[in-house]
Amino acid sequence: MNLRRYTLIMLVCFCAFTSLVVEAQTKLIILDEQLKPVDGAVVFSAQLGIEEVADVNGKVEVAIDEAVLVEISHVAHITKSMVLFPNKRYSVVLSQQVLSLDDAVVEGFSANNTLREQAGGIEKLSKQSLVRFGETSPVDPISLLPGITFEERAAGSYRISIRGSSLRSPFGIRNVKVYWNGMPFTGPGGNTYLNLFDMDNLSGLEVIKGPSASMYGAGTGGVMKFNSTDYASLANTTRFGALWGAYGESRYSIQHNTTGEKFSITAKFANQKTDGYRVQNFMDRSVFELNGLYFPSDKQTISADIAYTDLYYGIPGGLNKDQYDENPQQARPGSVLQNASIDHKMLLVNLGHEYEFSEKLSNTTNLFLTNRDFENPFILDYKRDEETRYGFRTQFDHRLDEAGQFNLNYGWELQRADYDGKNFGNVSGHADTIRFADEMTNTESMFFLNGSYKPTDFWTVSAGASLHSLTYDIDRTIDEINNNPQRLKKQFDNVFSPRVSVSRLFNNGMNAHFSISNGFSAPTTSEVRTNEGSLNEDLEAEKGTNYELNFRGPIGLKGLSFDLSLFHFDLDQSITTYTDPNGVVLFRNAGSLKQNGLELQVLKKWFFGEESFFDQITSTLAYTHHNFEFGDYISGGDDFSGNDLTGTAPNVLGFSTDVAFANRFYVNTSYQYTDEIPLNDANSVYSDGFHQLNAKLGYDVEAAGKIGLSVFLGVNNLLDEKYSLGNDLNAFGGRYYQPAPDRNFYFGLKLNLRK
Numbered sequence: 001m002n003l004r005r006y007t008l009i010m011l012v013c014f015c016a017f018t019s020l021v022v023e024a025q026t027k028l029i030i031l032d033e034q035l036k037p038v039d040g041a042v043v044f045s046a047q048l049g050i051e052e053v054a055d056v057n058g059k060v061e062v063a064i065d066e067a068v069l070v071e072i073s074h075v076a077h078i079t080k081s082m083v084l085f086p087n088k089r090y091s092v093v094l095s096q097q098v099l100s101l102d103d104a105v106v107e108g109f110s111a112n113n114t115l116r117e118q119a120g121g122i123e124k125l126s127k128q129s130l131v132r133f134g135e136t137s138p139v140d141p142i143s144l145l146p147g148i149t150f151e152e153r154a155a156g157s158y159r160i161s162i163r164g165s166s167l168r169s170p171f172g173i174r175n176v177k178v179y180w181n182g183m184p185f186t187g188p189g190g191n192t193y194l195n196l197f198d199m200d201n202l203s204g205l206e207v208i209k210g211p212s213a214s215m216y217g218a219g220t221g222g223v224m225k226f227n228s229t230d231y232a233s234l235a236n237t238t239r240f241g242a243l244w245g246a247y248g249e250s251r252y253s254i255q256h257n258t259t260g261e262k263f264s265i266t267a268k269f270a271n272q273k274t275d276g277y278r279v280q281n282f283m284d285r286s287v288f289e290l291n292g293l294y295f296p297s298d299k300q301t302i303s304a305d306i307a308y309t310d311l312y313y314g315i316p317g318g319l320n321k322d323q324y325d326e327n328p329q330q331a332r333p334g335s336v337l338q339n340a341s342i343d344h345k346m347l348l349v350n351l352g353h354e355y356e357f358s359e360k361l362s363n364t365t366n367l368f369l370t371n372r373d374f375e376n377p378f379i380l381d382y383k384r385d386e387e388t389r390y391g392f393r394t395q396f397d398h399r400l401d402e403a404g405q406f407n408l409n410y411g412w413e414l415q416r417a418d419y420d421g422k423n424f425g426n427v428s429g430h431a432d433t434i435r436f437a438d439e440m441t442n443t444e445s446m447f448f449l450n451g452s453y454k455p456t457d458f459w460t461v462s463a464g465a466s467l468h469s470l471t472y473d474i475d476r477t478i479d480e481i482n483n484n485p486q487r488l489k490k491q492f493d494n495v496f497s498p499r500v501s502v503s504r505l506f507n508n509g510m511n512a513h514f515s516i517s518n519g520f521s522a523p524t525t526s527e528v529r530t531n532e533g534s535l536n537e538d539l540e541a542e543k544g545t546n547y548e549l550n551f552r553g554p555i556g557l558k559g560l561s562f563d564l565s566l567f568h569f570d571l572d573q574s575i576t577t578y579t580d581p582n583g584v585v586l587f588r589n590a591g592s593l594k595q596n597g598l599e600l601q602v603l604k605k606w607f608f609g610e611e612s613f614f615d616q617i618t619s620t621l622a623y624t625h626h627n628f629e630f631g632d633y634i635s636g637g638d639d640f641s642g643n644d645l646t647g648t649a650p651n652v653l654g655f656s657t658d659v660a661f662a663n664r665f666y667v668n669t670s671y672q673y674t675d676e677i678p679l680n681d682a683n684s685v686y687s688d689g690f691h692q693l694n695a696k697l698g699y700d701v702e703a704a705g706k707i708g709l710s711v712f713l714g715v716n717n718l719l720d721e722k723y724s725l726g727n728d729l730n731a732f733g734g735r736y737y738q739p740a741p742d743r744n745f746y747f748g749l750k751l752n753l754r755k
Contacts, residue, residue: 028090029261030058030072033204033232035293035301038094041074057298083706091259095126095232100509100554100561101603106206107225109215109450109464109499110409116552117460119501119513121147121209121222121565121599127230132658132668133696134243134714134746135199136251136272140694144654144670146599146622147209147565153726153738155276155283156195156313157342162209163569164595164628164648165221175521177212177219180226181291181305183350183368187389188415188444188470190218190524193372196309196346198270198287200253203227209599210546210567211519213497214464217413217446220519220544220571228291228305229266235259236755241270245746248275258755264293276314277741279331280340283313303352308345315340317379318728318735328722328739334379339429343375365394381435381531382426391415391444409464410449417442422478423531436533437478442525445469450499458505465498470522474529481533488535490528495520495541510553517546523575527587540589544571559605569595576635576646576681578730591633593645598625615660622654630681640681647729649689651675668696679727679736687736690723708752717743 030041037058044051045068054060062070064086073079077094084090098104101115108118115122123145130141139158142150149161158173159166165175173192178185180201186192208216208223216223234257241253253270268289276282291305317332317340334340349369356362374385395411419440425432450464474488501515523539530536548567555562571593578586599622606617628645644650656670671693676686698712717740725740 028054028060028062028072028084028092030054030060030074030092030094031231031235031259032077032094033096033230035093035231035259035264035295038074038077041072041077041094043070043072045070091235091261093231093235093259098126099559099605101552101563101601108206108208109212109462109501110407110452115563116505116509116511117503119462119503119515119550120212120517120548121550121567123148123207123209123601125205125207127203127233130202130205131199132656132670133694134245134716134748135241136243136245136249136746138199138202138205140670140692140716142205142207144620144622144656144672145207146601146624146652146654147597147626148207149649149652151726154278154281154314154316155274156285156311157315157726158195159726160194160221160224161647162207162221163567163597164593164626164645165219166647172526174524174526175219176221177216177223178226179216179223181228181303181350181366182352182364182393183366184391184393184413184415185226186219187370187387188391188417188442189419189472189526190522191526193344193346195285195313196287196311196344197226197307198253198268198272198285200255200268200270201226201228201287201289201307203230209565210548210569211497211499211517211544213468213495213519214466214499214517215409215448215450217444217448217466217468218470218521218541220521220542220569228289229257231257231259231264234266235264238753240751241748243746243748245274246744247277247281247741249273249746251748262295266291276316277744278316278329278739280314280316280335281331283311285309285311285313299356301352301354303350303354305348305350305352307348311342311344311346313342315342315378316738318731319737319739320734321737324724324737324739328737332379332735337428338379338426339377340379341377343373345373347371360399362397363394364397365392367392377426377429377431378531380426382424382431383421383531384424384431385419385421387417387419389415389417405454406451408449408451411447413444413446413448415442415444419525421529423533433480434478435480436476438529439475439477440525440529441471441473443469443471443473460503462501462503463499465496468495468497468520472525472528474535476535479533486535488537490537492522492541495543506553508553510551513548513550513552515546515548515550517548519544519546521575523587527575530586532586536587538589539575539587540573542571542573542575542589544569544593555602557604559607561603563601565597565599567595567597567599569593569597570631571595574630574633576633576730578635588635590635591641592631593628593633594631595626595628595645597627599623613662615662617657617659619657620655622652624649624652626650633681635681638682640683643681643683644678646678646681647727649675649677664700664702666698666700668698670694674723677727680730685734685736687724687727690721691719692721692723693718706754708750708754710750710752712749713745713747715743715745717741719743 030038041054104124139150151159178192204227206225212223239255243251251272255268257266271286289307294302317335351367369390376383393413398408400406422437446468448466452462471491497518499517503513505511520543522541546569551564576590602621604619633640654672660666676689679685696714701709720743724737726738
């Protein structure tokens, strides 16, 4: 029995079992998105004149003897309508109400606070924002955030750049630290395989832009923190989803959640396939996830996550300008013959525990284990890797006084990865004679301490630091290239990374923040252990200092708010890429970078009365200006000092509007212009600037408060622009271009069955 069929049988059995464990009662418990009680939530029925208020535990009783429509509301949350039936028990999850950009609650560098109290470039996306379009990829919604570029070079092949951090990322995600459900998803080798997750595994997102080492360790680009489940929309619901699109794209998914007073259990399965816009651009990904929450007491939460992914996708490769102009859908010569592709499987287990020792002290701890099997036939070689990674992160949140003026966050993160990598020759897509083999152990440790002091209601001073250590132990057991089996143990210098910030809140709701932070980014294992067989032991970590000024708050008109970041970042020992005549990407330290930037986001929320033609309209403007250039930079004997930073557009402008009509129709639109991008360090080749326009039209139907149906139709690249997304930088032979799809349509539906 294959994995997919076995998983579906398990899921059906799970749904049947969990539907039996919920007891029917005439009570409600009202929770927030973290499944914490909402004190003071109001249950109101105009039909019966009922108005009941939830207690400190979020519990409320409603005396009814027939089905009744109620509204459940709270000042800090979005009002939810639902039908209650007599002699039933309900768990209701409310979403946070965000009327202004600085209303969003984020973790940042301290305990959960609103953005108005946090210094630094921080962004937050809800689940609703992540699925504004086709729900097959997070690329478009995340790319609309200022300062962030999310690229899909081929179906299922992601690359993320935060403030120019993709300079050393020929493929994959590097120089950005990613967390998932509280566990570090980025391994100690510096690599992140976000494409192993389906959109159903990515719920809320928080992004911290720029160096964040004082609390999160390596990565000068920043931090991305994903949650897995949106309980506000999925609580006590079974959801079926289907989507069909151009180039043979299809996606089928099922999710089920049962939430009670003391527990929540969620199961998910999704399969996504595509033939791809280009030749050798196929993808087939199946993901199963099971997670649970248990609340033994008001002070304790136990969580568990299990996920399994089976991903297989093709690599069409980069094209030169002549090939790109002739036929952008073709693959790089040799890609089909050699079956250039990736077959990647992952098993993940994550256990979490939160405990509130007192009103002043709490702890969150995650223990995790992942195992990956990776197989990668490429034009030049054939790789087989296996990795087992395990570790923990523990964090204490400590309020030192009754008034909450003094607060501390401190903890320890430890990871170890045992890696077995083999590189073979590639003969027509099959592994041939072994070329070299390595057994490798990567160990990463980080201690962190951050504190804040609030002398008045208007001022906050914060300071923090971390101490980071990293060791790569590489044992080359087979070396048929140089006949030189060897062992390399590279222990990077311990890095002390401080951060200080000052925040000022004003009476008109405006707030200003200034911060100075040190950051670093060690070479990844892919940069030390290169594909042509060398061990690059001379690479050193990048180190830099970021100076940042943030302004946030409302602007005059009701519902209008802004978030502005101004920063200057100096980076030393920058790691850059180059390619040898065979097209193998190599790395070297090559001088300094000077990065000056402006990032602006403006939000306008339009609200209308219930009798209005519109339910609501939300518009967002995002503008990024990055003046990034090389400082003292000599590479391969050429002096590139003063040149524009490779791979970064100096200007990006985005605008999006979401319209929800009173009759349950909705329209989501987004437009983005990306400036021309330098494709090599010499600045002799630039990509053309391009426009992207996407739109989605949908209709939601509700029946008796228990059945919901959503149908939608969307179009990507409405202007039918020809452009390259995820360019190969400093590519040998001018193979810079990764052509993006032309205008394409998709259609989908979701069915919600609520208890």
